[in-house]
Amino acid sequence: MEATRERAWEPLTKYTQREALRRHALAVEASTAWYARHFDEDEEFWEAVLSHAEHLGMPRDTPLKKALFACDELSGFVHACGLVRPTGIAGLEPKSVKKKLKQPSFAAGVHREEVYAGAEGLGLDLDDHIRNVVEAMQPIAPELGLRTADTADTT
Structure with a gap:
């Protein structure tokens, strides 16, 4: 049976009741799809990934595994950064994200060491990886509950 985004999304929404976790799944999906296009891989296949976890100790020996990790x-952290900015993630720069990474109380559930290890595993500078994830998430910002440049309160 072929994996598709629709087939993956149905059980995810059935078993993931918290809206915050669904939004996180969307953010990871958008970011991973960006890397699928970057590595000239099958985006539909990449988007269909149902589970991942550092604690399983699975080797990250393919571009898909590296990108998902x-x-x-990082997508969860970028989302948190967007929630506290008047313009969401529009105009969010790596410098701002890295400054927040240094604040242990901000998005305390995010494992910082995994953010750094993820960029390293992709062979990217952290700034480049942050830019890529922000770019990937911008088109779905409204679905993530984030303000956009068009919806920002500028008063």
């Missing part, structure tokens, strides 16, 4: 914690 790299996008998991």
